[in-house]
Amino acid sequence: MGKHLVIDPITRIEGHLRIEAILDENNVIVDAYSSSTMWRGIEIIMKGRDPRDVPLLAMRICGVCTGTHYYTSTQTVEHALGVVPPKNARLVRNLIQGSLYIHDHVVHFYHLHALDWVDVVSALKADPKKAAAEAKKWANMLTDPITGETIQPWNAGEGAYRAVQERLKKFVKAGRLGPFANAYWGNKSYKLTPEQNLVAVSHYLDALDMQREMAKLMAIFGGKNPHPQSFVVGGVTCVQDIKNPARLGQFGDILKKSREFIYRAYLPDLLMAGAVYADEALKGIGRGLGNYMAYGDFRMDDNPWYKGKTLFPQGVVLNMDLSTVYDVDQSKITEDVTHSWYEYDISQPLHPFEGQTKPKYTGFKEDGTLDTKDKYSWIKSPIYDDHRVEVGPLARMIVGYARGDERIKHYVDWLLKSGNLPVKVLFSTVGRTAGRAIETAPNG
Amino acid sequence: MTHSLRPKFAFGYRIHDNCERRAHFDAGEFVEEWGDFGAKNNFCLYKVGCKGPFTFNNCSIVRYNEGTNWPIGVGRGCIGCSEPNFWDVYATERPIADSPIQPPVGRGVEASVDEFGLGVLTATAVGIGIHAVASALAGKRDKEENKEEV
Numbered sequence: 001m002g003k004h005l006v007i008d009p010i011t012r013i014e015g016h017l018r019i020e021a022i023l024d025e026n027n028v029i030v031d032a033y034s035s036s037t038m039w040r041g042i043e044i045i046m047k048g049r050d051p052r053d054v055p056l057l058a059m060r061i062c063g064v065c066t067g068t069h070y071y072t073s074t075q076t077v078e079h080a081l082g083v084v085p086p087k088n089a090r091l092v093r094n095l096i097q098g099s100l101y102i103h104d105h106v107v108h109f110y111h112l113h114a115l116d117w118v119d120v121v122s123a124l125k126a127d128p129k130k131a132a133a134e135a136k137k138w139a140n141m142l143t144d145p146i147t148g149e150t151i152q153p154w155n156a157g158e159g160a161y162r163a164v165q166e167r168l169k170k171f172v173k174a175g176r177l178g179p180f181a182n183a184y185w186g187n188k189s190y191k192l193t194p195e196q197n198l199v200a201v202s203h204y205l206d207a208l209d210m211q212r213e214m215a216k217l218m219a220i221f222g223g224k225n226p227h228p229q230s231f232v233v234g235g236v237t238c239v240q241d242i243k244n245p246a247r248l249g250q251f252g253d254i255l256k257k258s259r260e261f262i263y264r265a266y267l268p269d270l271l272m273a274g275a276v277y278a279d280e281a282l283k284g285i286g287r288g289l290g291n292y293m294a295y296g297d298f299r300m301d302d303n304p305w306y307k308g309k310t311l312f313p314q315g316v317v318l319n320m321d322l323s324t325v326y327d328v329d330q331s332k333i334t335e336d337v338t339h340s341w342y343e344y345d346i347s348q349p350l351h352p353f354e355g356q357t358k359p360k361y362t363g364f365k366e367d368g369t370l371d372t373k374d375k376y377s378w379i380k381s382p383i384y385d386d387h388r389v390e391v392g393p394l395a396r397m398i399v400g401y402a403r404g405d406e407r408i409k410h411y412v413d414w415l416l417k418s419g420n421l422p423v424k425v426l427f428s429t430v431g432r433t434a435g436r437a438i439e440t441a442p443n444g
Numbered sequence: 445m446t447h448s449l450r451p452k453f454a455f456g457y458r459i460h461d462n463c464e465r466r467a468h469f470d471a472g473e474f475v476e477e478w479g480d481f482g483a484k485n486n487f488c489l490y491k492v493g494c495k496g497p498f499t500f501n502n503c504s505i506v507r508y509n510e511g512t513n514w515p516i517g518v519g520r521g522c523i524g525c526s527e528p529n530f531w532d533v534y535a536t537e538r539p540i541a542d543s544p545i546q547p548p549v550g551r552g553v554e555a556s557v558d559e560f561g562l563g564v565l566t567a568t569a570v571g572i573g574i575h576a577v578a579s580a581l582a583g584k585r586d587k588e589e590n591k592e593e594v
Contacts, residue, residue: 224508
């Protein structure tokens with residue numbers, strides 16, 4: 001008889017997620033379900049509101065992908081009203097959106113995702129001298145794509161690693177692991193050596209400081225992070241910050257510092273993890289469905305939103321086939337609620353324009369597990385032309401790559417070549433993580 | 445503590461009390477619409493919906509992200525995001541006069557956090573009364589729902 005495993009809540013993500021996995025007699029997962037256990041109700045809150053107020057409220061659906069819902073809903077209202085914001089507003093919005101990419105990807109890699117790969121306790125066994133050599137090895141694999149110089153490690157000396165180890169020892173000795181408590185330390189799926197773990201842990205701790213700085217990038221022109229406030233329908237309000245050379249200088253300084261961290265810590269660590277877990281990546285573990293969609297991001301000209309050129313191109317790639325890219329056709333997007341705690345007036349998926357949000361909570365089964373035959377999640381199921389597609393950083397990079405976008409191709413090839421990895425490696429969990437890093441590199 | 449049981453050191457003052465644009469409010473210099481002369485010269489944002497006079501928080505003192513900036517600094521105005529019922533009464537681009545929230549009776553925007561609290565408590569007491577009646581009516585239904593959950 002197999003087991004029914006419930007993990008709820010899943011931590012180190014934004015939101016409320018529950019996973020249930022069905023295991024067979026040999027402890028192999030044969031089926032798995034995910035459920036969003038909290039309802040936000042933003043659509044209902046929006047009903048009857050002045051469209052100008054919508055962006056500020058819609059943004060509050062999430063404090064991690066902060067600003068991006070703000071930006072999108074502002075553009076949506078502009079689209080509906082036929083408003084094109086002035087050039088300076090477009091540039092400032094791009095800066096704010098870019099600062100989100102930098103901050104979010106670094107936080108995701110180190111503070112949310114890294115501990116799936118990095119065994120913090122194992123770092124205690126590391127030799128600091130060897131750790132310094134290890135850090136140098138991975139950093140030196142990269143050359144700066146602009147200056148052509150060899151990248152040097154973020155923490156170069158043996159002393160830096162010894163200090164991190166001392167800090168960790170104090171955590172363990174006090175019996176309070178803090179952010180590192182309740183993990184699966186020592187599990188055999190952790191594959192990094194103690195030295196590699198120590199390098200990654202040192203960057204984890206440094207990234208706590210760095211992300212605080214990166215958040216300021218958004219605050220300079222946005223007012224704060226999370227939830228910037230300077231976008232209005234038709235433009236931005238931060239006139240005095242745009243005009244102020246000290247503000248521009250501050251932005252430049254933090255951006256430079258962020259770039260240093262990205263190139264000397266984040267990207268080398270990614271190569272290290274990618275190489276150590278390359279076998280998993282090549283097997284395609286965690287690749288999902290292999291369908292990718294990107295809407296396009298970062299406005300490059302002052303044409304209306306839906307007609308303009310974007311830094312990251314839009315497109316759809318199906319079944320991991322990089323030879324064909326389809327244009328995104330929004331009319332093919334629908335949302336299905338068969339397994340979601342909502343009901344529609346008609347029993348077929350609806351296009352968002354015709355969308356309905358009528359909650360219908362049916363609860364859990366009597367044994368406390370998800371009723372997966374019926375409704376079991378607060379998330380509607382989005383469909384693109386009968387396909388389930390992945391969106392996000394990896395999708396943007398794959399669509400850009402398949403389109404032959406020069407900039408994206410350059411950065412993807414540059415990083416993969418540095419780590420001696422084939423393109424195939426992208427279709428995996430490692431690849432999804434790499435997608436974020438690749439996207440961060442040109443931003444930094 | 446304030447009326448909503450928040451510490452006064454942080455929630456005891458209005459955003460308005462320590463606002464860097466307060467002088468423009470006092471001088472009657474307002475941003476009338478986005479991008480106008482006032483917007484370019486850091487005038488007061490009251491008329492484009494700033495809720496600073498009704499929001500008790502210390503944003504105007506400590507700002508955000510280690511003092512980097514804050515909403516009024518970027519010319520948008522406060523939306524009262526830490527106030528009760530923020531969703532329904534504060535987050536609008538309209539001036540307070542056009543908003544459901546009204547100044548407490550008496551000294552208006554000059555009222556202290558305690559006086560403001562008194563107004564809120566009175567409103568709450570009325571609300572509790574209404575709620576009690578509504579609960580009694582809904583009581584039977586609640587019991588049935590609870591039963592289902594068990």
